[in-house]
């Protein structure tokens with residue numbers, strides 16, 4: 001059987017949506033397909049939630065409707081990303097096996113009636129999910145419309161942690177493989193504290209609700225175990241698809257957005273042919289375009305810099321936030337092209353036709369309740385045409401940045417465990433601050449898993465890397481030794497892989513690299529701030545530390561660490577330096593610090609440009625494309641020239657990017 005050739009599932013940039021024809025009478029389908037053609041749709045994800053329609057009783061299949069819609073789509077030249085339906089098991093399966101429903105930390109079992117209502121360790125769901133995957137792969141894997149596989153949906157979105165007895169047994173098995181024996185586990189978890197010592201693995205439970213602070217070693221192990229369980233589930237479904245249809249690429253839609261961190265996706269990328277992501281804006285966040293950029297950059301890092309697929313975003317409002325604001329005019333196009341600029345070779349939405357009934361009927365779609373005669377559908381058609389004109393960009397990659405920013409899911413889990421020095425230390429905050437400062441400065445950054453190779457980067461930013469992965473200090477030291485700038489921020493390098501403090505002064509993992517020794521954390525009261533001697537303002541956190549082998553660039557003028565260093569730099573011959581920042585700077589102060597670090601490394605913006613204009617360059621065998629996205633309501637000049645693929649017109653040096661618009665310059 002032939003292997004997947006690596007060919008992208010569509011010729012140009014993929015355009016489409018989740019398509020849920022089972023929600024509609026069959027008379028609507030020809031209209032759907034005609035409208036898809038009008039909009040230039042090339043790829044739809046089908047069957048994600050249709051298990052109950054496909055297999056109304058165990059072993060009895062209703063394939064007719066799926067046969068007919070696949071044929072209709074194929075005749076219209078629309079490719080299909082066919083899903084395995086495990087995200088929504090049918091009611092009969094739940095009734096036959098109520099033990100597969102997940103249980104929360106309070107011991108409460110969920111009921112069926114929504115979706116993702118299964119415990120990932122349940123052998124029942126594993127058996128039935130792989131069974132139905134095989135049925136679908138065998139029946140449809142060679143249908144000419146089917147271009148790729150979509151495994152399940154947003155794994156772990158609603159059922160990320162389960163505390164049932166089946167999970168408990170699976171957790172104990174997993175622990176047995178992680179620790180040589182129970183004494184090793186006792187040492188790793190520090191169970192001598194509060195006399196929590198275990199005599200055997202059989203005595204261990206998931207971290208269910210207990211009287212007060214649970215054991216952090218147990219909590220962290222359970223995060224890892226649960227993430228691994230989803231990796232295993234993905235692997236099991238993917239293995240069936242690969243066995244039956246080795247010629248088709250396999251993906252699953254990640255949730256790299258906002259605060260979701262139930263899975264360490266670095267463990268899943270080896271299992272996938274194409275990395276896909278879903279992204280929804282926080283509608284009330286005034287800097288939502290910067291959050292989008294940060295998420296898209298993280299996805300590109302997971303994809304190893306290769307093109308990825310935006311599997312879902314929204315044409316306008318969602319329905320699951322407290323206030324679901326409609327997108328502003330032009331915002332849908334800007335969002336879509338921001339993802340493309342940052343490496344997406346496909347722009348898909350949830351969902352094609354806005355539902356008439358059900359939990360998401362107030363979530364926007366490509367065809368709104370108002371129908372074809374609507375501004376929204378006209379905008380969708382416009383976006384399809386624009387993406388059509390960008391077809392030549394497909395296959396190119398975002399130009400490698402000189403700046404890298406590291407992130408790490410185990411650090412995220414561990415840094416936000418209970419009973420830490422301050423609830424105001426949130427894992428992503430400083431990462432977003434740094435990314436946002438670079439975004440505003442117009443400087444490209446690759447956002448990489450902390451285990452990545454750092455060769456070629458001149459600046460490496462290391463926010464809140466609380467649990468330093470093995471070898472990272474040495475890799476950072478190499479960056480400094482070859483003349484690069486490394487910036488480490490507070491609450492990094494504090495613990496070992498089991499969440500045990502590295503002794504002798506913080507940050508144990510980075511003391512030598514930074515030339516500092518922290519004796520005590522001194523967080524601030526709620527809303528508090530401190531003044532630094534260089535005019536900066538710090539918030540959230542300070543530290544009492546000495547800089548024995550580093551220069552003090554700024555010290556605290558006031559607050560709990562008054563008179564002590566705040567920002568330091570350990571320089572080495574050849575120009576390299578390791579900077580240490582012990583507080584959370586406010587946005588203007590962070591911008592100043594980032595500018596200093598960039599100057600030290602001689603890193604400049606891609607193109608000199610005014611604030612509010614986002615610039616990204618993609619490069620490929622046939623040339624380069626400069627994306628310029630105007631996030632302001634005024635026209636902004638762009639000092640670059642080339643043919644604008646959006647309008648088809650030439651763009652002269654210094655011509656403006658109209659308010660709220662995007663230009664994509666070939667050759668710039």
Ligand code: GLA
Nearest residue numbers: 153154278280312318350363
């Ligand atoms: C997620 C899911 C979709 C849908 C959208 C709504 O991304 O994958 O099925 O629920 O959210 O925003």
Ligand code: GLA
Nearest residue numbers: 154157158255260278280320
């Ligand atoms: C979560 C996801 C959204 C959507 C909602 C709906 O919040 O992030 O994409 O699926 O659930 O329940």
